[in-house]
Amino acid sequence: MALLRDGRALDLAAPEYPTLEELLASNEGEAVTLAPDADLDALAPRLSGIKKIEVEFPKYADGRGFSIARQLRNTHGFKGELVAAGPLLPDQYVYLLQCGFDAVRVDPETYARQTPAEWRDAMDAFSLTYQRGYAIPMGPALSVLDARRAKRAEDLSAQYDGLSAEAALERAIRHDYAGEIVLASSMGIDSAVLLHMISEIDSGLPVLFLETGKHFKETLAYRDRLVAQFGLTNFRSIPPKPKELKSEDPDGTLNERDKDACCDLRKVRPLDREITPFKARITGRKRYQTPDRAGMPILETGGRQAKLNPLAYWTAKDVTAYMRKHDLPPHPLLALGFLSVGCEPCTTRVAEGEDPRAGRWRGANKTECGIHYIDGKWVRIEAVPGTHEVF
Secondary structure, three states: OEEEEOOEEEOOOOOOOOEHHHHHOOOOOOEEEEOOOOOHHHHHHHHHHOOEEEEEOOOOOOOHHHHHHHHHHHHOOOOOEEEEEEOOOHHHHHHHHHOOOOEEEEOHHHHOOOOHHHHHHHHHHOOOEOOOOOOOOOOOOOEHHHHHHHHHOOOHHHHOOOOOHHHHHHHHHHHHOOOOEEEEOOOOOOHHHHHHHHHHHOOOOOEEEEOOOOEOHHHHHHHHHHHHHHOOOOEEEEOOOHHHHHHHOOOOOHHHHOHHHHHHHHHHHHHHHHHOOOOEEEOOOOHHHOHHHOOOOOEEOOOOOEEEOOOOOOOHHHHHHHHHHOOOOOOOOHHHOOOOOOEHHHEOOOOOOOOOOOOEOOOOOOOOOOEEEEOOEEEEOOOOOOOOOOO
8 A cells, every 4th residue: 555645655564553442452552443433432532642543434435534534633632643544536635634634545456546646736626615624735724615705805805815825926916916016035045935936927027136245155046046947037136226335335344333224225225116116015924923923914905015925824834845846946055054044244054943033133133124115104124033024
């Protein structure tokens, strides 16, 4: 048999776990195989010591295994690994995950007619369900009811509720903000994800990169690699004005004397000049990064410029999973201990256990430089440590 996890096949021999009756007759055991008619109340007293449960599906049309999984997760609070075993179909993969399964074990006859790619692709084939769960990988679960509610909403922001990252980007780029939306990319650790998504929708979308003159050479090489690999045809490197550089930082050491002034000269003002004409801006902000972003919508409207946050519901694991799925190159400094990358003079490695942004402006009373449009004015903000949207 083959065990499939996240659409990948693992060459593992089928284990022989005890049945529920065998487990209950013994004082030991950390794994069990459950028949579709298993009595979960009988298993409950032993559940705290169980690490893995395999649920049998006699045939793909037998839905009792789905109910068992939901009860184990929701009613009994089972936290261990849950595996579905039997002649299941890729079409059922999203529903298995939605009900709480971690992996699927497919019998040889069924697996001979299927490939791991078919199971992975099935995650994208079915984006709507009647239940809320994991209907859209790496995004908010969108049910048919959610979709209808969003479609009826008069508020534009509410119409984006529940959309996947790709769907939100496509709608904004092709319809709601066509020709009036921009991405400002720092070419940081997470940047390849949004750049890849955008290239699949519109490779000519304006992408702004602040060429501060202080970047790591690795960042510049990474920039050139991604632009070429994704075929981005409207990529713009934005430098500070030469006259302002000569006047305010003639010897290139302003960052040593006044870090805020250096960011203002090399980042805030150049970005302000370029991004102001656009009606909407794409960000890489995520809900998990700071408490203030916990309720952040996918689309923020109001004020002069809307913000599209397609990765709002993503976690760090989602970013890694996407990059692996699409074979995207990581930032070359990631392997060297840089979990957040900015200008070279103000970026250091991060030690194990430190916040990912601990290496930015280390030792200074500063966590981020960026600009946001609030109440008709561009203002500088200082973000809570942990955010990754830095320019």
